[in-house]
Amino acid sequence: xxxxxxxxxxxxxxxxxxxxxxxxxxxxxxxxxxxxxxxxxxxxxxxxxxxxxxxxxxxxxxxxxxxxxxxxxxxxxxxxxxxxxxxxxxxxxxxxxxxxxxxxxxxxxxxxxxxxxxxxxxxxxxxxxxxxxxxxxxxxxxxxxxxxxxxxxxxxxxxxxxxxxxxxxxxxxxxxxxxxxxxxxxxxxxxxxxxxxxxxxxxxxxxxxxxxxxxxxxxxxxxxxxxxxxxxxxxxxxxxxxxxxxxxxxxxxxxxxxxxxxxxxxxxxxxxxxxxxxxxxxxxxxxxxx
Amino acid sequence: xxxxxxxxxxxxxxxxxxxxxxxxxxxxxxxxxxxxxxxxxxxxxxxxxxxxxxxxxxxxxxxxxxxxxxxxxxxxxxxxxxxxxxxxxxxxxxxxxxxxxxxxxxxxxxxxxxxxxxxxxxxxxxxxxxxxxxxxxxxxxxxxxxxxxxxxxxxxxxxxxxxxxxxxxxxxxxxxxxxxxxxxxxxxxxxxxxxxxxxxxxxxxxxxxxxxxxx
Numbered sequence: 001x002x003x004x005x006x007x008x009x010x011x012x013x014x015x016x017x018x019x020x021x022x023x024x025x026x027x028x029x030x031x032x033x034x035x036x037x038x039x040x041x042x043x044x045x046x047x048x049x050x051x052x053x054x055x056x057x058x059x060x061x062x063x064x065x066x067x068x069x070x071x072x073x074x075x076x077x078x079x080x081x082x083x084x085x086x087x088x089x090x091x092x093x094x095x096x097x098x099x100x101x102x103x104x105x106x107x108x109x110x111x112x113x114x115x116x117x118x119x120x121x122x123x124x125x126x127x128x129x130x131x132x133x134x135x136x137x138x139x140x141x142x143x144x145x146x147x148x149x150x151x152x153x154x155x156x157x158x159x160x161x162x163x164x165x166x167x168x169x170x171x172x173x174x175x176x177x178x179x180x181x182x183x184x185x186x187x188x189x190x191x192x193x194x195x196x197x198x199x200x201x202x203x204x205x206x207x208x209x210x211x212x213x214x215x216x217x218x219x220x221x222x223x224x225x226x227x228x229x230x231x232x233x234x235x236x237x238x239x240x241x242x243x244x245x246x247x248x249x250x251x252x253x254x255x256x257x258x259x260x261x262x263x264x265x266x267x268x269x270x271x272x273x274x275x276x277x278x279x280x281x282x283x284x285x286x287x288x289x290x
Numbered sequence: 291x292x293x294x295x296x297x298x299x300x301x302x303x304x305x306x307x308x309x310x311x312x313x314x315x316x317x318x319x320x321x322x323x324x325x326x327x328x329x330x331x332x333x334x335x336x337x338x339x340x341x342x343x344x345x346x347x348x349x350x351x352x353x354x355x356x357x358x359x360x361x362x363x364x365x366x367x368x369x370x371x372x373x374x375x376x377x378x379x380x381x382x383x384x385x386x387x388x389x390x391x392x393x394x395x396x397x398x399x400x401x402x403x404x405x406x407x408x409x410x411x412x413x414x415x416x417x418x419x420x421x422x423x424x425x426x427x428x429x430x431x432x433x434x435x436x437x438x439x440x441x442x443x444x445x446x447x448x449x450x451x452x453x454x455x456x457x458x459x460x461x462x463x464x465x466x467x468x469x470x471x472x473x474x475x476x477x478x479x480x481x482x483x484x485x486x487x488x489x490x491x492x493x494x495x496x497x498x499x500x501x502x503x504x505x
Contacts, residue, residue, distance in 0.1 A: 027344070037352060037353055037355065040349045040372070042371055043348055046348060046375075047349065051341070051381065051385060056341075057340070057344065058341070061339035061387040062339075063341075063385075070387040071337070074337040074339075074387075078334070078335050078337060081335070082334040082335050082388075087388050087389035089386070089389065160334070163337045166338075169338075177343060177352075177353040178355055179362055179363035180355070
């Protein structure tokens with residue numbers, strides 16, 4: 001057996017997570033603007049702007065090397081709230097949907113989302129502090145319902161509701177622009193994960209995760225198992241950032257890949273498997289589940 | 291109490307409190323970037339992404355701060371600090387992904403609001419030659435004109451008073467930024483609702499402002 005390179009996926013993922021976290025500060029500082037919305041001047045002549053850079057924006061909407069992007073969940077909320085699909089930027093959500101749709105919807109959660117990065121840290125901290133919490137307080141599919149509820153509520157209130165409390169871009173926007181919408185949600189998430197239930201936000205509550213879980217059913221990349229190598233030690237399930245139950249069918253021999261759209265391709269299971277029975281690879285999305 | 295119960299209650303409390311304060315407040319009084327329609331339309335569309343702010347070369351667009359409120363994180367213009375320069379290509383509107391800032395085809399189509407002059411404070415109304423707002427206006431002699439009248443109790447001097455035309459004023463706020471009066475407050479402000487602005491202008495015009503040099 002080839003020598004196993006430990007933590008390969010996790011290291012790659014950390015690099016991507018950190019790059020995403022600092023990505024949008026670059027254009028701001030390149031234009032000479034100060035962070036936190038401080039240091040605004042009142043120039044008489046036009047200044048260089050972050051929008052002159054090759055990429056700029058925030059996680060809600062950005063411009064990336066000639067391509068304009070929009071958070072698809074924000075696009076859905078605005079469609080519901082404004083009762084309109086007649087805004088040009090709606091098409092900006094398509095590249096995001098196509099990219100994550102081709103790979104795996106929740107690859108966003110595993111690889112890009114700063115809240116998941118924070119929650120992984122909180123989970124590590126909770127372990128260090130020795131605080132015991134419930135493993136599964138809310139069913140993982142609840143977030144799909146929450147996503148639907150957010151859209152319904154957005155239509156009723158005529159406000160993109162999740163954007164009032166969105167924790168995902170909260171840190172991003174707080175540091176970039178000095179706006180603190182969403183920090184309450186972040187605080188609540190930290191509380192919940194430290195004292196209530198294991199990774200409950202990402203696993204069960206986040207509506208953005210709910211949307212990407214639905215999209216994840218069609219992804220072409222999956223965690224695959226070699227049944228001959230698996231010894232059923234359970235290390236993969238203990239490490240799973242999503243819900244361990246998504247690995248049940250591959251461990252019992254019923255499935256050759258993780259079919260759940262919920263899988264965020266974090267690669268934790270692959271990294272911890274002592275016999276290299278798991279790997280991440282291409283697979284057609286047959287028999288998908290949420 | 292078990293830790294998990296405490297955790298659940300604490301998290302729910304923070305979340306509920308946070309959501310409550312996030313819904314509170316409305317942005318009716320805030321000056322929005324060009325292209326914004328009424329506050330209800332703006333609120334339905336703005337996702338607080340910050341792109342308009344990053345596209346504004348005059349740093350006139352800033353984010354509404356404060357830790358709470360539905361308007362937190364939405365783009366606002368504080369005209370006194372930095373007014374909108376009405377860039378010909380409207381980079382803020384081009385940057386908006388959701389048409390919270392609707393496209394406009396010309397500068398004079400912008401409808402951010404309408405200037406209203408507080409005649410008690412305006413030094414021109416009191417008989418001085420000021421005309422700073424008039425000179426600052428990008429639509430000089432259209433959105434602001436100077437009306438001449440005889441000064442009360444004075445047979446020789448005239449009053450040259452700036453007069454706003456709500457049909458033409460786009461609400462960019464340059465007059466507010468330039469106004470020489472600041473104590474107790476600026477003598478001119480932008481009122482977002484044009485109906486309200488007209489009402490206030492009529493009210494101001496009906497007001498008798500006494501001439502301090504009369505007599």
